[in-house]
Amino acid sequence: MRDVAVIGVGMTNFGKYLDTPIKELGRVATWDAIKDADISPKDIQIAYVGNACLGVITGQAMVLGQIILKEVGIRGIPITNVENACASGSSAFREAWMAVASGMYDVALAVGAEKLYAGDTRLSTRALAGGSEIEYEANLGLTMPGHWALRAKRFMEKYGTTREQFAKVSVKNHKNGCLNPRSQYKKECTVEEVLNSRMIADPLTILSCNPLGDGAAAAVLASKEVAAKYTTKPVWVAASALSSGSYDLDREISRNQLEEVAGKQAFEMAGLGPEDLDLAEVHDCFTIAEFMRVEGLGLVPEGEYGKWMDEGWSEIGGKLAVNPSGGLLAKGHPVGATGVAQVAEVVWHLRGEAGERQVPGAKVGLAHCSGGGVASDTPACCVHIFKN
């Protein structure tokens, strides 16, 4: 397997773009990444484009990647559309990495794009319910916030975690979002505001849930030899792992075993451990999700993230900065775009280009995306580790 570098990244601001076509969001992010890499579109040899919800929201399924990439003059090359719940973008990135690591291609492009705002929240909720089994749980009335609320209740019972400790995740990530010019929300909130905001699915209030969002992100990957031609600041893909669920009907739902699997594989592949990380972009679709995932990935010992929240250890400048970008809770979560946006965030930190939110001296970063809820398990978990 060959070494693969990220040589360019791009991202739109995340937000609400009701009147902007998705191809425009995709074009802006892709062109940013191409300019950042200082490469010509004709040198891109293969592309993977992640999206999760547009097929339900507007009916635009099947060929989104081709629609976006024609706008930047990328044509004739293999283009594959990737759909994998919230891990759609990171799965697209992984495919691009495999294409280059395998030796089949020297330059690959990964794009993630999404428009969740539909002018009708219930239609967006319906589209997101596609992350669970439509003919089963979703058909019975279980929503994605519902899935996480059930895990949160179980988690609280098992570890004694309080609502205040969950709320601190939202407070931290909103604080970080204020430092990120691309963040959907740039407004701090307090524990009281999180707890007193509108209840979505007990114990998850609206400020405990990621917002709907629109946006796109892109990354250009290249083999070691080719990367040297384009950049003096390559960021290396030290590991890539993708796992799926066990779907055992008797498993403990306060733990996500697939995160343990993907996390272990990724650290082994990288030859690194959690102690080597300077930052982690972790899929905080809900406050409880950041808890379960940092613990599942082995970044924090089981049952201890509540203490981490109380001590501020996962803030920028703490033991391990978790979601310095603002995470899904503040930066936003245009589902298919999120995984690639996380890659961009880690790349900016490792290049020292993350501005006010820069994790000082960052050398190793992790990006994690997990998505969906199937048979009360998570069906997709994607982990990447980067180093400079």
Next chain:
Amino acid sequence: MTQQSISNEKKIIEAIPGAFEMENGQPYLVGTKCAKCGAAFFPPRYICTYCLTDEGVQKARLGNTGTLYSYTVINVASKEFNPPYAFGFVILEPEKIRIPSVLTGFDLAQELKSGTKMQMVIEKLRNDEYGNEIVSYKFRPVL
């Protein structure tokens, strides 16, 4: 009755076709069981995901009682549902498998403890866009 309303007669549709069957007025979940390891599955899996075989895996009537594992009150839902409603996981007895279900028969302001005994019932879940009645199994606390 007008001609219109007669021609638009509403149907009763099962949310998950074949999920339950009735005997002597009692509903039972219908799943599968593996003769080799004894695992039960709902919804039915026709290949045992532990033994990785289809031999001896057969359709089976499962239980209609259980204990509450975790639950929430859902306040925002997909288009076709009318929140708020309680949704939970029930550990089915005697199979010890987790069943997702709307919870019914109690005041939503009331706090249910995990471990609460639950009884399966068949009720209307919602109406579809044509006004048909969608029915499903649900669980209610035995208080």
